[in-house]
Amino acid sequence: MSGERRRVVVTGIGVVAPGSMGREGFWDMITAGRTATRRITFFDPARFRSQVAAEVDFDGRALGLSAQEVHRNDRFVQMAMVAADEAVADSGLRLGVGGADDAPDPDRVGVTLGTAVGATMRLEQEYVSVSDAGAHWLVDPRYASRFLAHALVPSCGATELAVRFGAHGPATVVSTGCTSGIDSVGYGSQLVEDGDADIVVAGASDAPISPISMACFDTIRATTDTNDDPEHASKPFDARRNGFVMGEGAAVLVLEELEHARRRGADVYCEVTGYASRCNAFHMTGLKPDGTEMAEAIGRALGQGRIDPAEVGYVNAHGSGTKQNDRHETAAVHKSLGPAADRVAMSSIKSMVGHSLGAIGSIEIAATALAVQRGVLPPTANYEVPDPECDLDYVPKVAREQKVDVAVSVGSGFGGFQSAIVLASPTRRTE
Known part of the structure; x- marks a missing residue:
């Protein structure tokens, strides 16, 4: 390999976002200036200071996940899988296709996934079950899912994507709070640039619209209390702003070394x-x-x-x-x-x-x-x-x-x- 810096390009994009589904639906929505913020429907938010959120109308089964994938994975992993499927299909790469002549070398494919709070929803739901809605201090493990251990470790997301796409290169979870999604893509681009991978499936996913998450941000008054007008509650840079609106979703990008992308005639969105x-x-x-x-x-x-x-x-x-x-x-x-x-x-x-x-x-x-x-x-x-x-x-x-x-x-x-x-x-x- 020459001493020149390897260049990194984006060849695939997948998005799961509030108010839309898929990359093109997301783009149409944000360029139209439509808001997807509404009163929380996942649970009764009446006792919370902030009662609005940007929820995704998400059904993993309808979006191509198997019943077993939905059963074993938290919502944040399911959204990452759906976004990654779209991104990889968009790139034209045949990842995870065993024996295909044009499949990339699996040792040169990596995964970086960002998440701030991991399987918060699954952990909270499981605690409600094993404690009988908090009635028992000593929880009963008989009521826990056998996949509860997966929910404890955020690495389950990167593991699922690596298995899904046959990625034998570096697989990493990046959890740096609200910069996790940038840091994940940034780290993925550095893997390509440094020669540790030719392709990295990079992105982030979070599903934090749960009672415990809302309570955490209520405590520090970081979220908005504009509950009477959810559609206009998120007002960045406006003098009337009074906090953020909780959201959820995922986005995954396929990062690829430029010459690798050129050799296969890939369409390129941009260069990192x-x-x-x-x-x-x-x-x-x-x-x-x-x-x-x-x-x-x-x-x-x-x-x-x-x-x-x-x-x-x-x-x-x-x-x-x-x-x-x-x-x-x-x-x-x-x-x-x-x-x-x-x-x-x-x-x-x-x-x-x-x-x-x-x-x-x-x-x-x-x-x-x-x-x-x-x-x-x-x-x-x-x-x-x-x-x-x-x-x-x-x-x-x-x-x-x-x-x-x-x-x-x-x-x-x-x-x-x-x-x-x-x-x-x-x-x-x-x-």
Whole structure:
């Protein structure tokens, strides 16, 4: 192998998101500015401060999973499997096809899956069973599923995908809170770049809409209490915002070494030119207002691809809709892009699909890759009242046609995690 840096491209995308199903349904929804936030239906939310969420109308059996796959796997694994099936089919790769002449070498195929809270729903449901809805301190294991151990370890998701696609290369779960989805794709791209794999099935999935998760975020008042108008409850960067809307979902991308993709004539969405992550080591849930660590992650990610900040045409924001995050992120973009920040478009799709914790980073990367490929920027829905401390172009309410050669997707997570990934048009570089 030559000493040149191996280039990484996206050749497949699969999405399971609120309000839609599949990559094209997701794209149609977010570019139309439709919101998928509603009052929680999975359980009675009346006792909670925040009673709204962005739920996925998901049925694993109807989407191609077997009865046994549905039985043994938590919802987050099922969604990852469905998204991965779509991504691999989209790529045209024959993964997991034993004996096929054109099947890739399984030792050169890896998996990276991000998740923040893993099998929360399954664990909570199992506890209700073994404790008889909390009636017994000493739980009765006779009422536990024989697959309960799978729910305890988030690695079950990566294991299922590796088995599904015959991936004998690196298989990893990335769990860094709300940046898990970016970090998973970023780590997957580094595996390809470093020569540890030629193909990586990379993405993230989370299904956190459960009583325990809602209670956790109620306690710190991070979620919105705009319960009377769920459709407009998620308002990133708007002066009226008062917290995020919980969501769920999954997105998976097929990452491939450029020459490997060229040899088989694959269609390419975009190139991953850089990824970086930093921790502010400041506070478990708080953020410093200056955005220094996110700005450094953006700068490092741009530097890896030797991209000038003036080339950035679009930033897919973390844009959670909390006051401190939106201001912190705005400051980070100003600091990292300099004068170019005044010209860049930045939007938050969380305004439409909510905040699915670890999954959202991969869902946002999918949206960013499609924006680069199709020259359309998804809007920030519900943005109407500007906040003087949030002074960028947030693409309010209506999608915008705009050619984008370079886009950045950023994430911010509890624990101080700050991550950025850079996607570029495949036509930006011809060498």
